Amino acid sequence: MKLKHLSYLLFLAFAATAPAADSSLKETSGQHLDVIRDGKTIARYMTAHDKSTPEKAHETYKPYLHIFDAAGSGPITKGAGGDFTHHRGIYLGWNKITVDGKTYDRWHMKGGDQVHEKFLEEKADGGTLSITSLVKWDGEAGAPPILQDERTFSFPPASAPFYTVVDVTHKVKALVGDTILSGDPEHAGLHYRPAQEVDRSKTMYIYPVENANAHKDLDYPWFGESYSVGGKTYNVVYLNHPDNPKKARISAYRDYGRFGAFFDTAVKKDEVLTLKVRFLIGEGELPSADVIQKAWNEYTGKNEPTPKSTLKPAEGAGKTPGGNKPKPKADAKAGDKGTKPAAAEKTN
Numbered sequence: 001m002k003l004k005h006l007s008y009l010l011f012l013a014f015a016a017t018a019p020a021a022d023s024s025l026k027e028t029s030g031q032h033l034d035v036i037r038d039g040k041t042i043a044r045y046m047t048a049h050d051k052s053t054p055e056k057a058h059e060t061y062k063p064y065l066h067i068f069d070a071a072g073s074g075p076i077t078k079g080a081g082g083d084f085t086h087h088r089g090i091y092l093g094w095n096k097i098t099v100d101g102k103t104y105d106r107w108h109m110k111g112g113d114q115v116h117e118k119f120l121e122e123k124a125d126g127g128t129l130s131i132t133s134l135v136k137w138d139g140e141a142g143a144p145p146i147l148q149d150e151r152t153f154s155f156p157p158a159s160a161p162f163y164t165v166v167d168v169t170h171k172v173k174a175l176v177g178d179t180i181l182s183g184d185p186e187h188a189g190l191h192y193r194p195a196q197e198v199d200r201s202k203t204m205y206i207y208p209v210e211n212a213n214a215h216k217d218l219d220y221p222w223f224g225e226s227y228s229v230g231g232k233t234y235n236v237v238y239l240n241h242p243d244n245p246k247k248a249r250i251s252a253y254r255d256y257g258r259f260g261a262f263f264d265t266a267v268k269k270d271e272v273l274t275l276k277v278r279f280l281i282g283e284g285e286l287p288s289a290d291v292i293q294k295a296w297n298e299y300t301g302k303n304e305p306t307p308k309s310t311l312k313p314a315e316g317a318g319k320t321p322g323g324n325k326p327k328p329k330a331d332a333k334a335g336d337k338g339t340k341p342a343a344a345e346k347t348n
Helices: 002-017 054-059 289-300 343-347
Strands: 024-028 032-037 040-046 064-067 090-094 096-099 102-104 114-123 129-137 147-155 162-174 179-182 188-192 204-207 222-229 232-240 249-251 259-262 265-267 272-283 310-313
Touching (some): 032 129, 040 147, 040 162, 162 265, 188 272, 222 289, 232 259, 272 289
Antiparallel strands (some): 024 032, 032 040, 090 188, 096 102, 096 179, 114 129, 129 147, 162 272, 179 265, 188 259, 204 222, 204 310, 222 232, 232 272
């Protein structure tokens, strides 16, 4: 009996530490890496960098993370092409990066790319799946990269009302000189972009203050949105870690759903800026402020009370069927991946 009892305890110990069934990382070399949990793709990290044609170069000028629907059937985030082609999945950029008196735009990706070099780490053991990608940010053509970015995406187990949790950590190192990372909330920071097919009339936002003014308020601990794609509603919550740079401003009011926080900061040569954000992905309308605050407390180790909150439609949402959509541009057609971004895209 003692032997049987010991065997049972060993079985339980193994079960607690063994990888979850059908959970893995699957790489398609030179293209992307899929994050799979319980047999379903929950995210796809796009790694391709192909300059063989202008079309391919445009489509692959930066790596980004797609988020999939709960069934794992396809992305609910945007890729290349469509309105504002540089908006892609979960992505990081600044349109005013100044190094040694020269300024670079690595938001619209003008004159240089972000290039995935290799994976530094891949983990598919236990409950959390994670990948770390080494990314180099171009400076001038033919010159050394200006930034090195170690970006880690971790996927701990999700619990209701969310079906996917993504912990994003960027470690951005200044390689060639003291560096200013600047811009504005519309063109810089860590952002999330819903799929091109979003119904602009239905986008909603929640903010952690009463009578919120998202254009002026600073340092929100969290904020979120709900949006509709293909007749289905999804919600995304952005948890801003308290270790991130202060005086953070947000862009979270667009009817097409691109939203995120802008960190205006500086990094001395050879030093590292660390950014940490947790994204919570769910189906249906936005969860309550109580649910979001509890999630933020769990993420940060804090014990803050639930603040008063503001829930309101996106600016322009509901004015016309499908929302207040901007006029089409030459590069704003779905699938148009080969043309350069139009000048009008500077405002988005």
